[in-house]
Amino acid sequence: MTDTFQLDGAPVPFEPGQTVMQAALAAGRYIPHLCYHPEFKPHGSCKLCTVKVGGRTTASCTMPAEAGLNVESNIEELNALRRTLVQMLFVEGNHFCPSCEASGNCQLQATAYELQMMTPRFNEFYPDRPLDGSHPDILLDYNRCILCELCVRASSEVDGKHVFALAGRGITKHLIVNARSGLLKDTDMALTDKAMQVCPVGVILQKGVGFRVPIGERRYDQRPVSAQALDDAPRQAGVGGGCTACEGTS
Amino acid sequence: MVSDSGLHATYLGPILERHGHAAANLLQILCEAQEYYGYIHPDAVDYLGAMLHLPRSRIEGVATFYSFLHLQPQGEYRVLFSDNITDRMLGSTALMQQMCQQMWVEPGKVSEDGLLSINTTSCSGMCDQGPAMLVNGRAITRLTHQCVQEIGMLIRNRTPLVDWPSDFFVVDDNIRRRGPLLDNKLEPGDSLRTALALGTQNIVGVIQQSCLRGRGGAGFPTGLKWESCRNAQGSEHYVVCNADEGEPGTFKDRVLLASYADLVFEGMTLCALAIGATQGYLYLRGEYRYLLEFLQFVLQRRREQNLLGKNILGQAGFDFDIAIHLGAGAYICGEESALIESLEGKRGIPRNRPPFPVTHGFLQQPTAVDNVETFCQAALAIQMGADNYRAIGTPKSAGSKLISVSGDCPRPGIYEYPFGVSVREVLHDCGAVNTRAVQVSGPSGVCIAEAEFDRRLGFEDLPTAGAFMVFDDSRDLFEVARNFVHFFAHESCGFCTPCRVGTSMLKATMDKIAAGLGTRYDLGEIEHLDHVLQTSSHCGLGRTACNPVLHTLKHFRPAYENRLKSLEFKPAFDLDGALARARQMTGRDDAGAHLKPEGA
Ligand SMILES: Cc1cc2nc3c(=O)[nH]c(=O)nc-3n(C[C@H](O)[C@H](O)[C@H](O)COP(=O)(O)O)c2cc1C
Ligand code: SF4
Ligand code: SF4
Ligand code: FES
Numbered sequence: 001m002t003d004t005f006q007l008d009g010a011p012v013p014f015e016p017g018q019t020v021m022q023a024a025l026a027a028g029r030y031i032p033h034l035c036y037h038p039e040f041k042p043h044g045s046c047k048l049c050t051v052k053v054g055g056r057t058t059a060s061c062t063m064p065a066e067a068g069l070n071v072e073s074n075i076e077e078l079n080a081l082r083r084t085l086v087q088m089l090f091v092e093g094n095h096f097c098p099s100c101e102a103s104g105n106c107q108l109q110a111t112a113y114e115l116q117m118m119t120p121r122f123n124e125f126y127p128d129r130p131l132d133g134s135h136p137d138i139l140l141d142y143n144r145c146i147l148c149e150l151c152v153r154a155s156s157e158v159d160g161k162h163v164f165a166l167a168g169r170g171i172t173k174h175l176i177v178n179a180r181s182g183l184l185k186d187t188d189m190a191l192t193d194k195a196m197q198v199c200p201v202g203v204i205l206q207k208g209v210g211f212r213v214p215i216g217e218r219r220y221d222q223r224p225v226s227a228q229a230l231d232d233a234p235r236q237a238g239v240g241g242g243c244t245a246c247e248g249t250s
Numbered sequence: 251m252v253s254d255s256g257l258h259a260t261y262l263g264p265i266l267e268r269h270g271h272a273a274a275n276l277l278q279i280l281c282e283a284q285e286y287y288g289y290i291h292p293d294a295v296d297y298l299g300a301m302l303h304l305p306r307s308r309i310e311g312v313a314t315f316y317s318f319l320h321l322q323p324q325g326e327y328r329v330l331f332s333d334n335i336t337d338r339m340l341g342s343t344a345l346m347q348q349m350c351q352q353m354w355v356e357p358g359k360v361s362e363d364g365l366l367s368i369n370t371t372s373c374s375g376m377c378d379q380g381p382a383m384l385v386n387g388r389a390i391t392r393l394t395h396q397c398v399q400e401i402g403m404l405i406r407n408r409t410p411l412v413d414w415p416s417d418f419f420v421v422d423d424n425i426r427r428r429g430p431l432l433d434n435k436l437e438p439g440d441s442l443r444t445a446l447a448l449g450t451q452n453i454v455g456v457i458q459q460s461c462l463r464g465r466g467g468a469g470f471p472t473g474l475k476w477e478s479c480r481n482a483q484g485s486e487h488y489v490v491c492n493a494d495e496g497e498p499g500t501f502k503d504r505v506l507l508a509s510y511a512d513l514v515f516e517g518m519t520l521c522a523l524a525i526g527a528t529q530g531y532l533y534l535r536g537e538y539r540y541l542l543e544f545l546q547f548v549l550q551r552r553r554e555q556n557l558l559g560k561n562i563l564g565q566a567g568f569d570f571d572i573a574i575h576l577g578a579g580a581y582i583c584g585e586e587s588a589l590i591e592s593l594e595g596k597r598g599i600p601r602n603r604p605p606f607p608v609t610h611g612f613l614q615q616p617t618a619v620d621n622v623e624t625f626c627q628a629a630l631a632i633q634m635g636a637d638n639y640r641a642i643g644t645p646k647s648a649g650s651k652l653i654s655v656s657g658d659c660p661r662p663g664i665y666e667y668p669f670g671v672s673v674r675e676v677l678h679d680c681g682a683v684n685t686r687a688v689q690v691s692g693p694s695g696v697c698i699a700e701a702e703f704d705r706r707l708g709f710e711d712l713p714t715a716g717a718f719m720v721f722d723d724s725r726d727l728f729e730v731a732r733n734f735v736h737f738f739a740h741e742s743c744g745f746c747t748p749c750r751v752g753t754s755m756l757k758a759t760m761d762k763i764a765a766g767l768g769t770r771y772d773l774g775e776i777e778h779l780d781h782v783l784q785t786s787s788h789c790g791l792g793r794t795a796c797n798p799v800l801h802t803l804k805h806f807r808p809a810y811e812n813r814l815k816s817l818e819f820k821p822a823f824d825l826d827g828a829l830a831r832a833r834q835m836t837g838r839d840d841a842g843a844h845l846k847p848e849g850a
Contacts, residue, residue: 044602046747047786057785062602084782088751122755123822147744165307166597167314169580171754173744178307180292 003067007031008074014065021049021061024073025233030226031073032082032111034089034200035148036061038233040157046089046148048082048111083115091122092171094129094143095201101210102202104218108146109201110225129174134185138196139205145175150198158194163187175203258294261286266301273302274613276312276595280319281536281576288328288386289320315597315743317371317579318387318536325360325367327405332382334373334498335733336656336719342381345398346370352402366405372581372737373498374537377656377719378424378663386411387539390418419540423505424663427679429650430642431510431623431630432666438512439557441629445520446565448632453524454480457628459636461648466492466584466621467691467715469647472628475618479608480525482616489521489530489570490612490619492589496535496581497692498737499717502652503622505664507534507541510626511548515572517625519557520632521618522570530572531612533589536579545574581741585789586619587611588743599745600789623652623716643669647708655680657689657720665718669708676718677703684723687805692717693734694794697727697801727802728809732760734798742791749792752783756796762822768814773803 004011005020007029014023019042024031035046044062051060052072060073072078089108097103132140147166152175155163163184167176179186189195196204215221220228265282269275279298284290290313299306313319331337331346346357350368355361358369376382379391385401388411397418404414425432445453458473479487491514495503506514518530534542549572552558562568575593577583583592587601590612611617620628627649631639640648647669656662659682667676677685689697690707691714698705698712705711721730739753756779759772780796787793803810826845833843 044788045745047788048747050786059602059786059788064604081782081786084778085747085786088747088755088782092751123758125754147750162305162307165305165311167307167311168744169315169317169597170739170742170744171750173750176307176310178305180296180306 003065005065005067005069005071007071012065012071018065019061020051020053020063020065020069020071022233023065024060025230028230030229031060032079032114032226033061033229034107034111034146035150037150037153037198037200040150040153040198043149043153046085046146048085050078050081052078079115082111083117084121086112086115086117087119087121089146090117090120091124092127093145094124094126100144100202101205102144102199104213104215104221106202106220107200107225108144110220110228113220114225125171132177132182132184133207134183135189135207136185137191137207138184138189139207140177140184141203141205142175143203144201145203146201147173147175148200150200151175151195151204154198155189155193155195161188161193161195163189163193163195258291258297262294262297262301266298271301272595273304274593274595276302276304276309277316277578277592278575278595280309280313281578284319288324288326289322292321295321312595312597315580316536316577319578323360323364325355325365326408327366328384328386329366329368329401329405330371330374330384331368332372332374332376332380332384333370333733333737334377334380335730336377336499337373337380337382338733339657339725340381342393345381345393345395348395349398349402352399353405365408371537371579372496372741375495375501375504375535376421377499377501377654379422380656384537387536388419389421389537389540391421421504421508421540422663423509425505425509425666426655426661426663427665427667429666429668430634431626431650431652432664434513434630434633436513436516436629436633438516438552438555439563441516441633442519442523442557442563445523445632446563446568450523453520453632456632456636457524460631460634460639461636461646462624462627462631462639463647463709464621465623465627465651465715467497467694467713469709469713472620472624475608475620476521476524479616479618482609484609484615486529486613486615487522487525487527488612488615488617489518489525489527489572490586490589490593490607490617491518491530491532491622491625492584492586492619493532493538493622494535494577494581494584494589495538495622496584496741497694497715497717498734499654499656499689499692499719500715501654501656502664502716504538504541506622506626506652507538507545511545512552513626513629514622515548515552515558517620517627517629518572519562519570520629521620521625523568525616525618527618528569528571530570531593532572532574533577533583533593534574535577535583539576542574542576549574580743581737582743582789582791585791588789589619590617597743599743621715644706644708644710646710651707651714652716653707653714653718654716655718655720658682658685658722658725659720667707670706670710672704672706673698673712674703676707677720680720682720682722685720686723686725687721687727687730687802689717689719689721689730689798691715692719693737693798694790695797697730697798697805699805726809727806728763728813731798731802732764735760735795738791738795742795746786746788746792748783748786749788749795752779752787752792753795755779756799758822760799763810763813766813766815767822768810770814773810773814776800776803 002013012027033049042061044059049060129142152164360367381393462472463469583598588598592598607617653665659680739757742753744750
C-alpha cells in the first residue's frame with residue numbers, strides 16, 4: 001500500500017523519494033511551475049510552485065512527500081503570490097509576446113494566462129540583453145531568459161556538453177555559453193541536443209522554422225498549461241538524475 | 251597564443267600545485283590567480299579550465315559571482331569605499347567624491363590610464379573606525395580628507411602598497427567592556443586538556459548542559475547541532491568556522507580573530523574531538539584578508555605545540571587540522587549552506603534544505619558550521635563547566651554576547667555583556683545621547699525606537715548576531731533604510747525569483763521616494779513586496795530584505811510621508827520627457843508635441 005498526503009483536501013499517493021510536485025503531477029494534479037521539468041532533478045528557483053504545509057510556505061518541487069502532510073495549493077492567497085512572481089519574471093526580462101516565435105508554446109505566457117494575470121503591474125526593467133545569431137542553426141534571444149537553468153541542466157546532464165552556465169549575481173545574473181568569444185557558434189551546441197527542447201520560453205530557437213505553426217494553433221493555444229503539464233509528466237515515480245553543473249541542487 | 255598560455259602556466263602552475271589541482275579549490279585558485287594582473291586573464295581561464303577539467307563557462311560563472319573577482323582589466327589600484335550607513339554617517343560619500351575629482355575618475359570606472367578604479371563595497375567590518383576603504387584588498391580606516399588626498403598622491407606616484415605609511419593599515423580592537431570571554435585567562439590547549447579529561451564522549455553533553463546557543467544570529471543550540479553531526483553517517487566529518495561576518499554593523503568576529511585566534515581554533519578543535527572530524531575550515535571573508543598571514547602563523551604554532559596535527563596532546567587518534575579558505579565579497583556566503591557551496595569552489599547559492607549541513611554538508615558529509623564567537627564560547631563553557639557557564643545570562647540565553655557598537659556615540663567598539671542587557675544600558679555605556687533609533691542585529695534585524703529601549707538583548711526578546719548601530723536625532727531613518735535596501739539588492743544571490751527581482755524593485759521604490767516622486771501607492775506596494783519576499787524566498791536574505799523598511803515605516807512613518815507626493819499614483823519616469831526623442835526626430839516642438847501639463 002502506498003502512502004498518501006492531502007493536497008487541497010484530496011489524497012495524493014506517492015512513492016518514496018518523490019517530491020510533493022512529482023507525486024501531484026503523477027496523480028493528475030496540477031501545481032503551477034516553471035523551473036521544474038519532469039525529466040530533471042528539481043532545484044527550486046522560480047518559486048511558482050510554492051504551497052502551504054502546516055501554515056508554512058515552501059516550494060513543492062523540492063519538498064519531499066511525506067505521509068499525512070496537509071498541502072494547500074489552489075487557494076487565492078497562493079495564486080496571487082504566483083501571479084506576482086510571474087509578473088516579476090515578465091518585467092525582469094523583455095517579453096514582447098506578439099512578436100515572439102515562442103508565443104503559444106511559451107510556458108511563461110501560458111502560466112500567466114492560467115493565473116489570470118492581466119497586467120505586468122510593475123515597472124518594466126528593460127534590461128539590455130543581447131541576441132546571438134552567430135550559430136548557423138540556432139538563435140539565442142537572451143531577452144526572454146527566465147534563468148530557470150533547464151538548458152544548463154540538459155546540456156550537462158543529458159548532452160554532456162556544458163554549453164550553458166549562469167554568471168553574475170543578483171539582478172545581474174545571466175545566461176552565458178561555454179566559449180571565450182561568448183558566442184554560440186564557438187560551442188559544440190547542435191540541433192539534436194536535449195538543450196534545444198527544454199527552454200520554457202523563447203530563448204533557444206531553431207532557425208528557419210519560425211512561425212511554421214500559426215499562432216492560435218500552438219501548444220497552449222489548444223490546451224491550457226494545467227492540462228498540458230499533466231500529459232507531459234510521467235504517471236509513475238521518476239526522480240531525475242543529479243546535476244553538478246547547476247545551482248542549489250547539491 | 252601558445253606563448254601566452256605558457257606565460258600563464260608559470261604563475262598558475264604553482265597555485266594549482268598548492269591546491270592539489272582540485273576543482274573544489276576553484277575559488278581559492280581564482281583569488282590567487284587574480285593577484286598577478288589584478289584580474290583573471292582570459293588565457294588564465296582557458297588554462298585553468300584545461301587543467302581542472304572544467305568548462306570555462308563554469309569558471310566564468312564562479313568568477314562573476316564574487317564582487318572581488320574580475321574578468322576584465324581593473325585599475326592597478328582598486329579603491330573600494332565601505333558603504334555601510336555608519337561609513338556614510340562619518341562622511342564617506344564626500345570623501346569618495348573628493349577622491350574621484352582629485353583623480354579624475356568616475357565611480358565604478360577604470361581611469362583611462364588604467365591606474366585606478368574607485369567604487370563602493372558593502373560594509374567592510376570597520377564601523378567603529380570608519381570611514382573605511384579597501385585598497386587592493388587592504389583595509390584603511392579612519393579616513394579623513396587629508397588622508398584621502400595622501401592616498402591619491404601615493405597612487406599617482408605608483409607607490410607600491412607595501413611602502414605606504416604603515417599607520418594607514420592599523421586596525422584597532424576597541425574593546426570597551428570585557429566579560430568572561432574577553433577576560434579569559436586560558437592558555438592554548440587548556441580547554442582541550444579539560445575536554446580530554448572529561449572524556450570525548452562527554453563533550454557534547456557539557457555543551458548541551460551549558461545551554462550554549464549559536465552566536466551567528468539564529469541561536470541554534472550548539473550541543474544539539476554537534477550531537478546530530480556526530481551521530482550522522484559519513485566517511486568524513488567536518489568542522490567549519492563561519493568567519494564571513496558580512497552583516498553590516500558587525501565586527502566582533504574580526505576582533506576575536508585578531509586577538510583571540512587561539513580560542514577560536516581551540517573551539518574548532520574541541521568540536522572536532524566531539525564530532526569525530528579530522529579536517530576543519532575557517533571561511534574568512536575577503537575583507538579580512540589582511541589577517542590571513544597572522545592566522546596561518548597561529549595555526550603553524552599550534553601544530554608545533556601539538557594542538558593540531560596528529561595525536562593531539564598525545565591522545566592517540568586525535569588528529570585534526572585546519573585550513574583557511576578566503577571569501578571574495580559575497581554576503582550570502584555567510585548563510586551556512588551557501589558557505590559550503592563556496593568552500594567547494596562554487597557559486598555561493600544556498601542549498602535546498604533538508605538535508606541540512608549536519609548530515610549533508612561539505613562534500614555531502616556531516617558538517618558542523620558555527621560562528622567564530624560560538625567556537626570561543628564553547629571552549630569557555632568546557633573550561634568553566636556547564637553550571638558555571640549557564641549561570642551567566644538569562645534562562646534561554648546562557649553566557650555572554652559580544653556586541654559591535656557603532657554609529658552615533660563617542661565610544662564605538664566591542665562590548666561584552668551577559669545576555670539580558672537592555673538596549674538603554676548599552677546606549678549609556680557607549681555614551682550615546684539623543685538617540686532616536688537603534689538597529690539591532692544589522693539590516694536583517696530590527697530597528698527599534700526610544701519607547702523600546704528597555705527591551706533586552708537575548709533570544710527571549712531581541713536576538714542578535716551582535717550589530718548595534720546607533721542613530722541620533724539628527725539622522726533621517728528613511729535614508730538608513732534606503733542604504734540597507736541597496737545592500738540587500740546588491741547582495742541577493744539571484745537564485746530565486748522573489749528575492750532577485752523583489753530586492754531590485756524595493757530599491758527602485760525607495761529611490762523613487764527619495765527623489766520626491768513617491769506616493770501612498772508605493773508604500774502599499776512595499777507591503778505587498780514584503781509579503782511576497784517573506785512567503786516565497788529561498789533563504790533568510792530574501793525573507794528579511796523588507797525588514798528595514800517595515801520597521802522604519804512603523805516607527806518613523808513621517809520620514810516617508812514627508813517625501814510623498816499627495817497623489818495616489820505617480821509614474822517613476824517623466825512621460826513628457828520620454829517624448830523628447832520623438833520630438834527631435836520629427837523636428838517638432840509645438841504644443842501638440844507635448845503632453846498637456848497636469849491639471850490643464
Ligand atoms: C543571509 C545570511 C547571512 C548570514 N551571515 C552569517 C555570517 O556572516 N556569520 C555567521 O556566523 N552566520 C551567518 N548566518 C547564519 C548561518 O547561516 C548559520 O546559521 C550560522 O553560521 C550558524 O552558526 P551558529 O550556530 O554558531 O550561530 C547568515 C545567515 C543568512 C541567512
Ligand atoms: S535559456 Fe531558457 S532554458 Fe535556459 S535558463 Fe533561460 S529560460 Fe531557462
Ligand atoms: S532569497 Fe535571495 S539570497 Fe536567498 S536564495 Fe533567494 S535570491 Fe539568493
Ligand atoms: S517549480 Fe518549484 S521552484 Fe520552480
